[in-house]
Amino acid sequence: MRPLSTRRTVRLGFCAAAAAGLLTAGLAAPAFAEEQSDQLWIQAPGEQKVTSVGDPSQGSPLDIGLYHDNDNFTVTDGRLTVDISGVAGVAEVTWPDNCAPTGTTAVCTVPQVPVIGDAYSPQVHLTVRAADGAALGAQGRITYAATATGGPDGTLEAPRDSFDTTVTVGSGPDLALGPISPVGGLLPGDVRTVPFTVTNRGGERSEGLTARFTASYGLEFLNRYAECTYATIGDADYVPMTEATCSFDQVIEPGGSFTLPAPLQVALSAHAYGERLDITVEPGNGAADLSDEDNYAMARFTAANTADFEARGANVSGAAGETITAELGFRNNGPAWIGNLGSGDSVATVDFTVPGGVTVTSAPEGCEPRTLSGGYYPQATGAPRYSCEMPYWALPDTTRSLPFKVRIDQVIPDATGRVMLTTGGSGPASFPFDPQSGNNTAQLVVNATPTA
Numbered sequence: 001m002r003p004l005s006t007r008r009t010v011r012l013g014f015c016a017a018a019a020a021g022l023l024t025a026g027l028a029a030p031a032f033a034e035e036q037s038d039q040l041w042i043q044a045p046g047e048q049k050v051t052s053v054g055d056p057s058q059g060s061p062l063d064i065g066l067y068h069d070n071d072n073f074t075v076t077d078g079r080l081t082v083d084i085s086g087v088a089g090v091a092e093v094t095w096p097d098n099c100a101p102t103g104t105t106a107v108c109t110v111p112q113v114p115v116i117g118d119a120y121s122p123q124v125h126l127t128v129r130a131a132d133g134a135a136l137g138a139q140g141r142i143t144y145a146a147t148a149t150g151g152p153d154g155t156l157e158a159p160r161d162s163f164d165t166t167v168t169v170g171s172g173p174d175l176a177l178g179p180i181s182p183v184g185g186l187l188p189g190d191v192r193t194v195p196f197t198v199t200n201r202g203g204e205r206s207e208g209l210t211a212r213f214t215a216s217y218g219l220e221f222l223n224r225y226a227e228c229t230y231a232t233i234g235d236a237d238y239v240p241m242t243e244a245t246c247s248f249d250q251v252i253e254p255g256g257s258f259t260l261p262a263p264l265q266v267a268l269s270a271h272a273y274g275e276r277l278d279i280t281v282e283p284g285n286g287a288a289d290l291s292d293e294d295n296y297a298m299a300r301f302t303a304a305n306t307a308d309f310e311a312r313g314a315n316v317s318g319a320a321g322e323t324i325t326a327e328l329g330f331r332n333n334g335p336a337w338i339g340n341l342g343s344g345d346s347v348a349t350v351d352f353t354v355p356g357g358v359t360v361t362s363a364p365e366g367c368e369p370r371t372l373s374g375g376y377y378p379q380a381t382g383a384p385r386y387s388c389e390m391p392y393w394a395l396p397d398t399t400r401s402l403p404f405k406v407r408i409d410q411v412i413p414d415a416t417g418r419v420m421l422t423t424g425g426s427g428p429a430s431f432p433f434d435p436q437s438g439n440n441t442a443q444l445v446v447n448a449t450p451t452a
Contacts, residue, residue, distance in 0.1 A: 010233045038070040040113070040156035042080065042144050042163040043122055044394060049170045049291040050091050051203045052128040059094065059129035060174070060201070060291045064108075064167065065122030068156060071115040075150030078110030080124055084403070087131075087140030091167045094127040113148050117343040121151060130169050138169045173252070173283045174202030174290035175209060182300035188270045188335075191222060194299050198258040198281050201290075206252040208284025212242040213264070217337050217395065218272030222265040239339050239393040249284065253294055271396050272303040273336040273433060275403050306435045308333035309348055311419045312399070313442030316406075323361055323407045326444050328352060328419050334396030346389040348429065355417035355446050362405035364388060389424075408446065417444040 043065040049062050066078040084093050085104035095101050099108040108124045142165045146158040176199050183192060200206050213228075215221060217239050224230060229247035252258050264276060277299040283289055312329035330350050332338065338347050353372070354360055359382050363369065369383030370376070377383040388402055421440040423429045428440055 038151035045345040059127040062126040063122035067116040075113040078113040090140035167399040173206035176294040177297040180299040184302040194264040200252040206283040206445040208249040214278040215242045275301040305336040307336040310439045311442040327403045332394040339393035344445045350388040355415035357412035358406040358411040373379040
């Protein structure tokens with residue numbers, strides 16, 4: 001994982017390339033090195049606009065957070081230093097309870113620093129407003145630094161001079177969505193009403209608005225609006241989703257609000273598990289939003305459901321010197337689909353230990369060679385072990401095939417290798433949604449002894 005600003009927050013319908021980048025970035029260094037390293041990061045918007053007209057006392061939210069890379073480590077005592085000296089005369093900041101200001105700086109505490117993922121949210125919530133007398137177009141910069149306790153060396157520090165927010169005094173509509181509380185304990189088939197209210201916090205009217213609703217694979221829109229067009233998006237590399245793009249012509253005056261013609265309702269499908277509905281809004285007629293950091297909201301739904309992950313082994317045979325193909329793999333037997341939509345992490349890793357007497361001459365793309373203990377192996381072929389990351393999502397009845405070509409160097413009856421599902425570690429995984437862990441491990445058997 002690499003720094004994630006709010007400009008790159010993984011959002012449904014906007015994040016396919018970002019998620020793919022996270023997956024491929026994880027292949028850049030040996031897995032052993034990744035397991036022993038960690039990095040602290042600051043999440044902050046690169047830009048923030050504030051208004052000098054209308055009701056500037058209302059301010060704009062500025063959310064900042066800390067996170068780290070490696071879930072092998074526990075990271076605590078996060079300390080975020082916020083320096084607002086660069087916005088003197090441009091903007092004023094209201095500090096939350098977890099920040100202790102001294103002059104133009106404040107130290108904000110984050111007791112538990114999370115690993116970025118589906119449930120991540122910023123921990124420091126500032127309010128920024130235009131300073132009295134600030135001129136239209138005036139700019140300043142808020143800078144950040146951070147440390148925390150944990151990681152391989154006991155202390156983590158965010159890269160210096162890498163994070164800042166440029167604050168600009170502007171004018172225009174400022175549409176804002178309120179946060180939506182997550183809902184758990186649901187069942188497939190349940191129906192939920194999603195709160196949706198847009199408020200114009202800016203000093204100018206919004207001539208209508210455009211709204212986009214992107215529903216994850218296990219959500220279904222129950223009501224459809226005449227102002228919206230609906231489409232299924234996704235392809236072979238990215239999970240299917242339903243997207244509604246809507247254009248409403250209602251004028252929203254400064255301080256006014258907009259609601260949908262009828263309450264927005266979604267149903268959890270039979271394959272629902274961890275679902276989300278991503279919502280974005282923007283002013284109509286091509287107008288620029290004064291501060292688009294609050295133009296986005298996410299509704300989360302967790303359903304009580306299961307997904308049976310299965311490791312796929314094989315029985316193959318051949319003579320000494322012959323090269324054969326062993327078709328290994330992974331399958332989700334359902335009924336639920338599983339997707340790591342926020343982090344982009346693999347839903348599972350297929351860990352293959354090569355049987356004795358054979359040599360891997362060709363491994364599937366994306367399978368990393370390993371030593372027998374799971375460390376770095378320098379060559380693509382001939383390794384005694386391979387680690388193959390699955391995509392970030394698996395629909396019910398999805399099968400991922402992993403064809404390994406192996407050369408039989410020596411005929412050893414019943415030579416057996418292990419095919420094991422993990423979450424990237426060295427041992428078998430315990431998937432919280434999987435009720436049948438016995439089939440998370442399988443075998444590749446070469447030249448099995450015939451049974452009577």
